Amino acid sequence: xxxxxxxxxxxxxxxxxxxxxxxxxxxxxxxxxxxxxxxxxxxxxxxxxxxxxxxxxxxxxxxxxxxxxxxxxxxxxxxxxxxxxxxxxxxxxxxxxxxxxxxxxxxxxxxxxxxxxxxxxxxxxxxxxxxx
Numbered sequence: 020x021x022x023x024x025x026x027x028x029x030x031x032x033x034x035x036x037x038x039x040x041x042x043x044x045x046x047x048x049x050x051x052x053x054x055x056x057x058x059x060x061x062x063x064x065x066x067x068x069x070x071x072x073x074x075x076x077x078x079x080x081x082x083x084x085x086x087x088x089x090x091x092x093x094x095x096x097x098x099x100x101x102x103x104x105x106x107x108x109x110x111x112x113x114x115x116x117x118x119x120x121x122x123x124x125x126x127x128x129x130x131x132x133x134x135x136x137x138x139x140x141x142x143x144x145x146x147x148x149x150x151x
Contacts, residue, residue, distance in 0.1 A: 022062035023085045025052060025069070031086045032095040034071060034078070044073065068102075076110060079103045 026041040029050070035041040042059040044050055049072040050057045063069060063082050071078040084098040122139075124131070131139060 020085050020087070022064045023087055024059065025050065025057050025061050025063050026059040027087050028063055028082070028085065029069075029071070031089045032080075032098050033089070033092055034073065034080075044071070049073065069099075077103070077107055 026038055026045055029035050029041040029045075030038040035044065045057050045059045048056050051070040052061055052063060053068055057069075063085070065082050065085060067082045069080045069082060071080065079102040081100040081102055082098075083100055086098055090098075
C-alpha cells in the first residue's frame with residue numbers, strides 16, 4: 020500500500036470520529052496536504068505533512084504509516100508524528116486559566132433556601148431586578 024485517501028487516513032488515526040466528519044472538514048477547507056488544500060479523494064504518502072484545523076486548534080501531522088482501517092488509539096498514535104507547536108497545544112490551558120469548575124453542594128445539605136439562593140445569586144452577580 021503506497022497511498023491512502025486522506026479522509027480514510029484521518030478517520031483511521033482517530034483525528035475525526037467518523038469518515039463523514041473527516042470528509043466534511045476536508046471539503047470546507049480545514050485540511051491541507053503540504054501547501055495545497057485537500058479533497059476527500061486525495062491521497063497521502065509516507066513523509067507528507069498534513070495540516071488540520073479542528074476545534075480551534077491547528078494540528079500539524081507528519082505521515083509515518085499508512086492505514087485504512089480504524090485501530091486502537093495506542094496503535095493510531097504510532098502512525099503519525101505530531102509536530103504541532105507547543106504554543107498551539109497549550110492554547111486551551113491558557114484560555115482555561117482563571118475559570119472555575121462547577122459549584123458543588125455538600126452531600127446531605129439539601130436544596131438551598133430562598134435566602135441562600137439570593138446570597139449565591141448576589142455573589143455570582145446573576146440576579147437582576149425588573150422594574151415595572
